Amino acid sequence: MRVFLTGATGFIGSALVPELISAGHQVLGLARSDAGARFLTEAGALVQRGDLEDLESLHMGAAMSDGVIHLAFNHDFSKYIANCEADRQAIEALGSALVGSDRPLVVTSGTGMVYAPGRLATEDDLAAPSSAVPRGASEEAADSLVSRGVRASVVRLPQVHDRVKHGLVTFAIAIAREKGVSAYIGEGLNRWPAVHLRDAAPLYRLALEKGAREKGGGARYHAVAEEGVGMREIADAIGRGLKVPVVSLSPEEAAGHFGWLGVFAGIDSPASSALTQQRLGWRPTAQPGMISDLDHARDFEAG
Numbered sequence: 001m002r003v004f005l006t007g008a009t010g011f012i013g014s015a016l017v018p019e020l021i022s023a024g025h026q027v028l029g030l031a032r033s034d035a036g037a038r039f040l041t042e043a044g045a046l047v048q049r050g051d052l053e054d055l056e057s058l059h060m061g062a063a064m065s066d067g068v069i070h071l072a073f074n075h076d077f078s079k080y081i082a083n084c085e086a087d088r089q090a091i092e093a094l095g096s097a098l099v100g101s102d103r104p105l106v107v108t109s110g111t112g113m114v115y116a117p118g119r120l121a122t123e124d125d126l127a128a129p130s131s132a133v134p135r136g137a138s139e140e141a142a143d144s145l146v147s148r149g150v151r152a153s154v155v156r157l158p159q160v161h162d163r164v165k166h167g168l169v170t171f172a173i174a175i176a177r178e179k180g181v182s183a184y185i186g187e188g189l190n191r192w193p194a195v196h197l198r199d200a201a202p203l204y205r206l207a208l209e210k211g212a213r214e215k216g217g218g219a220r221y222h223a224v225a226e227e228g229v230g231m232r233e234i235a236d237a238i239g240r241g242l243k244v245p246v247v248s249l250s251p252e253e254a255a256g257h258f259g260w261l262g263v264f265a266g267i268d269s270p271a272s273s274a275l276t277q278q279r280l281g282w283r284p285t286a287q288p289g290m291i292s293d294l295d296h297a298r299d300f301e302a303g
């Protein structure tokens, strides 16, 4: 397939480009800068110049392709709601080029989008609406395309890690470095699920190749290797790495310590990938787990 890949120059995209090419696909990657275009060319991909805000460039890339994977997202959290709504528009532009065809579209969401207190979130759980959680816009956009006959599916990501980046934990490290303490809330029993970068990339490929066949669209997949890593364990690993004290904070104190990350820091969102493994034959095999990656993280090398 010729696969149009947005976010091809990012953390996950950089792992997905070689994954797709080595499986025999051709990649048309979205690049908004000369540096991004050079990176993609060197990785063996074709380049579609454009921007998330330039909906025509997204529509064109999708129209020229046999399938689309959408990873790009503006991670400026000071404009989070606007960025989530821009993601809705981007998905709509990509999907509108696929209406009336069997060409697949894979969009990105998060396992934290599911509210499932006291149990593991599953693929069959619906995401929170965008009125409650802004990023719900991404799954709503996919659902709207499914209702128009597009073979759209959703990959929900947990914290994706290697030794360089670790999802939201990367931001928690920066905060702990700045504040001189690594914090968790209460007893730190709340959990974040996780997956290694090398396991996340093949799941996107499988979702593209085999996904959403059952109902013509609407499938959800969870890229989860570790169902829930405790926040206390994460805070301890950060404390070890930075050689700073580890402290428990009340929810009120946490808002001051974590800033914008405070919204996420107290969330208990363990998730399962059992249905994904069953439906796509995906198996997370890459080691190490998130704590082990943190224990060897590049963030801590300098200090």
Ligand SMILES: NC(=O)c1ccc[n+]([C@@H]2O[C@H](COP(=O)([O-])OP(=O)(O)OC[C@H]3O[C@@H](n4cnc5c(N)ncnc54)[C@H](OP(=O)(O)O)[C@@H]3O)[C@@H](O)[C@H]2O)c1
Pocket (backbone or CB within 6 Å): 006, 007, 008, 009, 010, 011, 012, 013, 030, 031, 032, 033, 036, 050, 051, 052, 053, 071, 072, 073, 074, 075, 108, 109, 110, 157, 158, 159, 160, 161, 166, 167, 168
């Ligand atoms: N990493 C995680 O742990 C995690 C967890 C949950 C969900 N996710 C989601 O997974 C997806 C990929 O994440 P990631 O970690 O790979 O993100 P990333 O490293 O920040 O990469 C973001 C990508 O989006 C592109 N992008 C940003 N703004 C753009 C714009 N205005 N126009 C065109 N391209 C733009 C970037 O291009 P440039 O290279 O030009 O900047 C880059 O390719 C995102 O939807 C993210 O929210 C990630």
